[in-house]
Amino acid sequence: MWVVIGVLFISVIFLTYKTSSLTGNAVVASSGKIDTTGWTENEIMNYEMHGTIPARIGDSDASSSGGMVGGC
Numbered sequence: 001m002w003v004v005i006g007v008l009f010i011s012v013i014f015l016t017y018k019t020s021s022l023t024g025n026a027v028v029a030s031s032g033k034i035d036t037t038g039w040t041e042n043e044i045m046n047y048e049m050h051g052t053i054p055a056r057i058g059d060s061d062a063s064s065s066g067g068m069v070g071g072c
Contacts, residue, residue, distance in 0.1 A: 034047065034053070039054065
């Protein structure tokens, strides 16, 4: 049981670190908000309404989760 708790704890720490260190052209490091400069109005609407990030942004983390911001 303690092994499972330890593995879960290490997983949470790793995922927290990975999330906090996101960089790339989709995230503005100073504010933590998505930089929508250069996006079309349709892409901005899709992001605001559905949480989808355009595939052309090239963020490897977004493509691995289907481009969904909330996972919904």
